[in-house]
Amino acid sequence: MKPFKLKIVTPEKIFFDGEAEQITIRTTEGDIGILANHIKYVCNIVAGPLKIKDSRGEREAALSEGILKVSDEGATVLASAVEWADEIDLERAERAKKKAEDILSDKSRADEFGRAEIKLKRALARLSVGQRQR
């Protein structure tokens, strides 16, 4: 398959900068796949799994929310955090999940729901990607 340039950037580092043949990413509208020569495209991504396929095979990572931008030069993913499946700290994700669920089940903390929901989604994405790996 024809490769295209892919760049994954977080505030702390450039996570991935190289070529890929296909990526699958979760957006607010559902999962989408990007191949080479995609039209120019911008969308919001939500926390979920990210699959990157290149000539060596397929790799999976857990992605936090961010944006995806496809231009003529290639695809750019901006996310607040990304980890490869084998780097995920499952215990930490489990703790984060529990904490977020506690907040969501407590009606007196309704003003924190929005943030807790995002955190829960992040934790779930990490757990599902991480557990599949093991």
Added chain:
Amino acid sequence: MATANIKDVKRRIKSVENTMQITKAMELVATSKLRSAKERAVASQPYFNTLYETMCEIQSDRGFKSIYTKKEFLKTVLVVVLAGDRGLAGGFNHNVLKLAEEKIKSLEKDGRTVKVFPIGKKAVEYFEKRKYEIYNKEYQISENLTMSRAISLSEKVISGFRNGIYDKVELVYTTFVSTLVQNAMSVTVLPIESNDLKDLDDTKDNSTSKDKVKKSALTLYEPSAEEVFDGLIPKYISGLLFCSIVDSYASEQAARRTAMESASDNASEMIDSLSLLYNRARQAQITQELNEIVAGQMGNN
């Protein structure tokens, strides 16, 4: 008298030496912290630049309205102040806090209500002591603030804005120009002014982003440009806050380094002049003792 003087001078030299040891150590610590802070600042640049470019592209595509760009009569202003956790950094804390206070005073003169969101222990103490209305003081520690903390911080700032608790957000922080120069400055974070974006773009010597802006008319936004834009803003703000925090932290370390360097210099100068004094006193004592012996000898003869 002479012996007491010698002891005093010796004690002073000792104490100055001790102080110098501390300032030297602080200088070294600040130098290494400054290096890592600079690295963090550089590492966060690509993320922020791409976000910024995308935002400019969408903005230049169509002049639409978003809740983050609204411009009504502004009544309440949130002033976010970034300062350090510790002193001994020259004029670092003083400069940024003074600027913030001036800003608040001028806003109050215009009839606005001001809430303060201090970040860093020094800022919290300063505004608490002066009885300003504090919006949130959870962020006492500005050192080593991680991205996730910056995100939750910006979420707090944004949710207050969305809920109409305040309708303008100003940020006062110190920007790192060089190891010797750090400037306190203030920027408007929210609402985002559409003119601002393009103006900023002009001042940034980034010719490539300009070219891209023209080509972006054919871009497909999903679900819509507005929603992508609204989703982008929180990330932009947390990116902006994160960058300013890293910037301010680097400035603090640089300021501390310079302050400690001159303190060490002063200490060694002081030791020099004190040792001169000490040697003189010692010499005077010896001369006097010799005189006494010689005089005694002469009396015997």
